Amino acid sequence: MKPVFSLFFAFVTALPMFGETVEHVEEMAAIPAGSYTPLYAKDLEPVQVDAFLLDKSPVTNAQFLDFVRAHPEWRRSRVKRLFADDNYLSHWAGDLDLGPDSEKIADAPVTRVSWFAARAYLKTLGKRLPTIDEWEYVAIADETRANATSDPAFHQRILEWYSAPTPKVTPKAASFPENIHGIRALHGLVWEWVRDFNNATVTGESRGDGNLERSLFCAGGALSAGDPSNYAAFMRYAFRSSLAGNYAVGNLGFRGARAIDKPTHSP
Amino acid sequence: MIRFRPCTATMKAALLLTLIFIAASVPIPLPAQDPAAETTLPAATPAAAEGSVYDLESKWRDQSNREVVLSDLGDKVRVVVMGYTTCQNACPRLIADLVSIENELAKDKETAAEVSYAFISIDPETDTPAQLAKVAAQYGFDPERWKFLTGNEDGVLELAVALGMKYRKTTPMDFAHSNIITVLRRDGSIAHQQEGLAADKTETLKAIRTATEDL
Numbered sequence: 001m002k003p004v005f006s007l008f009f010a011f012v013t014a015l016p017m018f019g020e021t022v023e024h025v026e027e028m029a030a031i032p033a034g035s036y037t038p039l040y041a042k043d044l045e046p047v048q049v050d051a052f053l054l055d056k057s058p059v060t061n062a063q064f065l066d067f068v069r070a071h072p073e074w075r076r077s078r079v080k081r082l083f084a085d086d087n088y089l090s091h092w093a094g095d096l097d098l099g100p101d102s103e104k105i106a107d108a109p110v111t112r113v114s115w116f117a118a119r120a121y122l123k124t125l126g127k128r129l130p131t132i133d134e135w136e137y138v139a140i141a142d143e144t145r146a147n148a149t150s151d152p153a154f155h156q157r158i159l160e161w162y163s164a165p166t167p168k169v170t171p172k173a174a175s176f177p178e179n180i181h182g183i184r185a186l187h188g189l190v191w192e193w194v195r196d197f198n199n200a201t202v203t204g205e206s207r208g209d210g211n212l213e214r215s216l217f218c219a220g221g222a223l224s225a226g227d228p229s230n231y232a233a234f235m236r237y238a239f240r241s242s243l244a245g246n247y248a249v250g251n252l253g254f255r256g257a258r259a260i261d262k263p264t265h266s267p
Numbered sequence: 268m269i270r271f272r273p274c275t276a277t278m279k280a281a282l283l284l285t286l287i288f289i290a291a292s293v294p295i296p297l298p299a300q301d302p303a304a305e306t307t308l309p310a311a312t313p314a315a316a317e318g319s320v321y322d323l324e325s326k327w328r329d330q331s332n333r334e335v336v337l338s339d340l341g342d343k344v345r346v347v348v349m350g351y352t353t354c355q356n357a358c359p360r361l362i363a364d365l366v367s368i369e370n371e372l373a374k375d376k377e378t379a380a381e382v383s384y385a386f387i388s389i390d391p392e393t394d395t396p397a398q399l400a401k402v403a404a405q406y407g408f409d410p411e412r413w414k415f416l417t418g419n420e421d422g423v424l425e426l427a428v429a430l431g432m433k434y435r436k437t438t439p440m441d442f443a444h445s446n447i448i449t450v451l452r453r454d455g456s457i458a459h460q461q462e463g464l465a466a467d468k469t470e471t472l473k474a475i476r477t478a479t480e481d482l
Binding site: 080081082083085114115116195196197198199200241242243244245246247 | 311312313314315317318319320322323424425427428429431432433434435443444445
């Protein structure tokens with residue numbers, strides 16, 4: 001329950017591992033190895049998460065525009081229906097046109113992108129989507145603590161966002177504070193794709209089983225009875241389980257992750 | 268049994284908007300103390316309902332260790348399951364369900380000739396082509412009609428997502444996964460999905476027959 005010190009230690013020792021070797025390092029932050037207890041943990045066992053790199057902010061409209069310019073098969077008029085539904089990039093004025101609000105939205109997170117499109121974008125940069133465990137692990141941090149989950153105010157703040165009306169124009173991530181890892185806007189800006197959103201966790205294996213009661217139960221058990229504190233995480237799992245790989249949804253964006261190159265040990 | 272329900276993009280968008288509305292625009296009711304409280308969510312319509320899984324470019328190997336791409340499964344109507352061969356539990360029963368579909372279709376030679384089957388592994392580590400060959404031989408499957416495929420982690424993930432299948436590695440040896448039988452049209456789009464083991468196959472058979480009629 002006191003991972004902060006060891007996290008810090010892992011962080012300092014992790015630093016020299018990636019310094020020179022990783023491109024785009026300025027837009028990514030090193031997340032130290034650690035553990036967290038996922039919502040679905042029936043067995044209450046914390047999950048170990050290896051150190052990795054995560055984009056400090058979600059991918060923006062301008063960045064995604066560069067990608068579709070270079071990869072015509074991902075333009076909204078050409079994309080295959082398996083990979084993106086007809087809501088894909090529908091907030092843009094055209095294939096390569098952000099529209100009249102272009103200046104406002106260029107640096108805001110791109111939304112209405114499918115899981116397949118997010119993966120294709122990240123692949124061109126040698127990145128991937130974070131896993132659920134990676135994302136949720138980073139999401140337990142706030143500005144000063146690697147694990148803020150014991151603080152009711154932390155959960156309250158997230159729930160307040162979930163219950164706030166969606167702003168007309170998506171704000172920029174830059175207006176959000178960095179969490180202790182240097183990551184902005186995991187909460188409060190847009191929902192984000194994860195690599196294994198189809199993970200059989202809270203909802204069980206049954207895709208058609210929209211009934212989360214058993215799982216809620218299970219989460220309740222994991223969090224001790226009547227503790228609603230991680231209801232925000234529950235909402236995220238519920239949201240993910242309602243997605244399909246080609247859904248392009250307003251409010252749903254993504255950011256990239258990447259493994260930290262393991263240092264080679266000489267014997 | 269969960270039947271695949273075709274759903275227009277507008278309906279789907281509406282469904283999602285509703286969900287997001289619930290998630291983002293109304294105060295969230297905290298979980299009731301009453302454990303019977305339920306949250307019901309719509310099942311997602313898999314990506315391959317609108318598109319073709321044959322657009323996936325992942326590479327696979329079959330039980331004869333030949334490299335294949337998914338579009339090689341096309342041409343005929345393909346009945347597909349995803350699982351892993353070392354599974355002691357659901358997967359043999361899933362294969363048994365496929366066999367029972369094959370047996371039922373065999374009564375009509377013309378339809379049967381237009382249908383083929385695939386078992387696609389979600390466990391690339393254990394399910395080598397040799398392991399697949401062993402299992403295929405054990406069942407005595409006609410290799411012309413039955414493909415056993417194994418690929419890589421990313422290919423498995425993408426196909427599972429395209430088919431709306433959930434899975435998770437639970438131990439180094441085992442997976443939790445949806446038990447779904449998918450009927451693919453010749454073009455690789457989903458004609459029908461049957462969920463659950465030993466489910467009533469009436470609708471599946473009907474969907475297969477209809478799909479064989481589309482040339």
